Each structure stands twice: as C-alpha cells, then as structure tokens.
Amino acid sequence: MDCPKCGEDISESYEDDDPSVGITGGWYCEACDYSIAEWEVDREPMPDDVPISFLGSRESKGTPLPELGTQPGQPGWEEFCRIARSWGYD
Ligand SMILES: [Zn+2]
Numbered sequence: 001m002d003c004p005k006c007g008e009d010i011s012e013s014y015e016d017d018d019p020s021v022g023i024t025g026g027w028y029c030e031a032c033d034y035s036i037a038e039w040e041v042d043r044e045p046m047p048d049d050v051p052i053s054f055l056g057s058r059e060s061k062g063t064p065l066p067e068l069g070t071q072p073g074q075p076g077w078e079e080f081c082r083i084a085r086s087w088g089y090d
Contacts, residue, residue, distance in 0.1 A: 003029035004036065 001011040010027045016027035016036070026037040068083070070077035 001027050001036075001041075003032055003034060005029065005032040005034050010036075075076075 001007065001014065003010050006029065008029055008031060010029045013028045013030075015023065015028070019024065024037045024039070026035055026040070028035045058075055068080045070080055071077065
C-alpha cells in the first residue's frame, strides 16, 4: 500500500477496524497527515467474489452468471450444484 500523495510505502501503518472507538480500518501517512480508509481502496477481484455476488439478489449489480442454472435440468445445473457444494450445501 502506497500513499497516494507522496508514494511512500505505508503498508506498515495498517490498522484494523475498531468499531468500539469509531476507528475505521485503513492506512495513514504521517508525512502527509493523510489517512486512507480500507473501504476507499478498490479491492483486487478475488475468485471468491463470483459465488458471493451470485448469492446477492438478482437485482443487485453483481455479475450475472447466465451459465449457471438454478433448476434441475437447466443448462448449468451441474455447475450450480458444484458451487453450492463448495459452500457446504448439498
Ligand atoms: Zn504521504
């Protein structure tokens, strides 16, 4: 993680969320007196994001997965079952 202002490596300054004292997790650059909240940083897309977005409502902006079927007999049903099993469902 680099400071967006001075480019300094501020990975070490990372702090976790601490809701009990109202602290939002993120990084802080002492030189610039600049803090970056964790949620402000675009995450790298993770392979796990696909099933998670699939879990969301169909109206959400999650990536649609038309190749998956949600009913037996539909194209993609086998793939749907495979992913479902990976979540711990049978
Ligand atoms: Zn800085």
